[in-house]
Amino acid sequence: MTEQLAVAVLGAQGRMGIEAVKAVEAAADMKLVAALGRGDSLDTLLDAGAKYVVDLTVPDSTEANVRFAVEHGMHAVVGTTGWDAERLAALRGLLAANPESGVLIAPNFALGSVLASAFAAKASKYFESVEIIELHHPNKVDAPSGTAVRTAQLIAAAREEAGVPASPDATNTALDGARGCDVDGVRVHSVRLRGLVAHQEVLLGGPGEQLTIRHDSFDRASFMPGVLLGLRNVASHPGLTVGLDGYLDLGL
């Protein structure tokens, strides 16, 4: 029988942390050995025998947490934001000195969302036209969403590399805002609607055909399969990986 992964969750009282605790407990191949909240000592991880750390804390804490994990031979799966270029460089240095540890830093753990963005970018050079519609609950304060911006950037880069010209558009009379916003040449439209959570559609069009890649996130639970996939693969990916797509088998 395979040994269970000994997992500790940091930030266990946060909204994501609560879900992660449940997900690890429910996974047959994992064992939750510690669940730390604000103020708990990292030494608890050693006593508990943790080999894997899930960091879902806050930007102020995440760097020290990951450093502690790596220095003690653990692997880390990180969903906390705040990893700027400087922090990433320092972490790479640390990992060079601890070559057996793996760290995954993922801005987005929703498998479907990561796949959708990758597919959209890959397909975009085969179509004349591409636009993005993202739809969220009306309490969201920014538009467009960060995921939509990243998707547009991936698409723009793929099209530029392939030498695909801009999407055709004969519009010469428009109400202000009708054609959405422009992210690196890709039009993005932001819908805000009560009842929704987080949704995104990439529309790709060519003569006589359309390809639509849509992702719906209904619930925070949608991030957990990605967290578990990260835990199962982080040990076999020593060093730093940024982005869950680094662990996905997307070669076709």
Place this chain on the structure above:
Amino acid sequence: MTEQLAVAVLGAQGRMGIEAVKAVEAAADMKLVAALGRGDSLDTLLDAGAKYVVDLTVPDSTEANVRFAVEHGMHAVVGTTGWDAERLAALRGLLAANPESGVLIAPNFALGSVLASAFAAKASKYFESVEIIELHHPNKVDAPSGTAVRTAQLIAAAREEAGVPASPDATNTALDGARGCDVDGVRVHSVRLRGLVAHQEVLLGGPGEQLTIRHDSFDRASFMPGVLLGLRNVASHPGLTVGLDGYLDLGL
């Protein structure tokens, strides 16, 4: 056996006229008695015994065509644009003097599109949020589409009458255009994509639920069922009717 309707098509060489000729010829309850193009004399209608006229000409011709039809006791189904308030007033006067004639002027003959707009307006007072996405081929020069503007106006009027507040929106940071344009308080987003024809989605959202009403127009043929429905009903609707919805049984 029921007598066939004696139908003449004006503007028979135009794109819509060609479809109308085919549709009338294919309808078992109709007989095409004349198909007039630019320069043909309206007197041909009398020789041919036309009782019903379909006008799919140009703004410069349509008023004289309809006047001729009404003055000679025919009914008219009109898809030509250019009927401003002055022309409509004059036509109402003419019809008052010819009370047996019926005239239908319809800016949109696509049954599905007319139904979609009516349903969206009716539903809109029961939902907190409503937005419109319209999608067209990239050769379209205006944004948003005329149909989207009219749908937004119908929705805005229905919500105002019912005292429904504006759709909630917490956006405080946005790229220019991300949230679409504003038509009477309703957000409208215009997508332009190769491969598309004419499509519209009205999204209505409330706590935990969404209602979506979408219409796709793939082909000019989509207007013909509406033209035929107009011809079959115009005689029983003497006077002027503006909008195909006046002939639809939409009471629920």
Place this chain on the structure above:
Amino acid sequence: MTEQLAVAVLGAQGRMGIEAVKAVEAAADMKLVAALGRGDSLDTLLDAGAKYVVDLTVPDSTEANVRFAVEHGMHAVVGTTGWDAERLAALRGLLAANPESGVLIAPNFALGSVLASAFAAKASKYFESVEIIELHHPNKVDAPSGTAVRTAQLIAAAREEAGVPASPDATNTALDGARGCDVDGVRVHSVRLRGLVAHQEVLLGGPGEQLTIRHDSFDRASFMPGVLLGLRNVASHPGLTVGLDGYLDLGL
């Protein structure tokens, strides 16, 4: 200032009841005066001064609850199942003797779902083809859903009344089940997918066009606007009303 409605929730510890308690408490024009669970005495309603009762209990209790409410001059909004023809007849008799009370029995309180079914039935006589796709979570034990069956029946009745022939279908070679099931001549397809809650699409097709009416229920909260709408309207609808659509302004 308008007086608040004095509302009691029966079945307040059930999943729906918990939502109803929250919704009534959050409504500015209502006051929650009682929240009864299994075993609580109905006499509590009198002491609390309840004028409106929301019954979200079980088939074994609902009839006695509604009888008590009507006999004591209250109005009742009922979401519990189990109201067969015999029970409805008895209730009509009771209401004839208590003509000031109103009772609404609604199998479905999701406004969007009720509207979607009504719109689909109304539109269906204008299109050659109609099919239904319903999509639910994979724990659902029956297929198709009750809502899909009712929608298909409404559509079938509307088309029969209008003399619309069956949807065209040239299929002569099919894998078993490919074309869905047949409900009164309407094809219904049932999708079961992890992550979904309750969703339904009615697809209507004619030459060159499609009308799609889709309802998504993401959350039990979607039923509460319908419950509140019922409470606000039940007093002005004395006697028995079956179906929330009886209170909706659907005339177009």
Place this chain on the structure above:
Amino acid sequence: MTEQLAVAVLGAQGRMGIEAVKAVEAAADMKLVAALGRGDSLDTLLDAGAKYVVDLTVPDSTEANVRFAVEHGMHAVVGTTGWDAERLAALRGLLAANPESGVLIAPNFALGSVLASAFAAKASKYFESVEIIELHHPNKVDAPSGTAVRTAQLIAAAREEAGVPASPDATNTALDGARGCDVDGVRVHSVRLRGLVAHQEVLLGGPGEQLTIRHDSFDRASFMPGVLLGLRNVASHPGLTVGLDGYLDLGL
């Protein structure tokens, strides 16, 4: 300046052939040197200096056409059906003796459709649930479509290889056909609707999320970008390639 590809279209009077002639004529990097119909001699290809052949003929002719092309040092892009295992083996033998010729045999030239199937198969091992809905015009005689069957087979193979269990389904009471048909364990639903052309949706679901990959084919023109892509790449792919995906850059 790059030399234009000298292209001949075989089956030039068929529905696909007519589109191919137009597409080749419109492509700046190609020159149409011959357009052959039924009964025309293949020797015309030599006189015309054809270097590339598009075969859109019939199963009875395609093998001889391709053989002629290969034996005369041309490359061939083939959309005709009828290439069974025996014919493919013979063609491989022929190409072994003519190693500079490339032949592409593609059952489907719609880029978007090929991409959609590849993406769906790739994604399917990351989701608990997967189902397919295909939608076509009502004159189609078979259900499900060949593309849906192939997509289901690709998905089933990908999931089996990854050890993913069957999609969960608690259905224990169903009307006959409600849950669609079963293709290698994947549920497929076939909708037939007037107004549609050829459409397919793959729905993938996990906890709290859904990924939808949809392809719409509105028009035969949708096949032409794939034919042109085939022509542009066939010379650099000597030997036999089956399936347009062999030429697509799908590594992610």
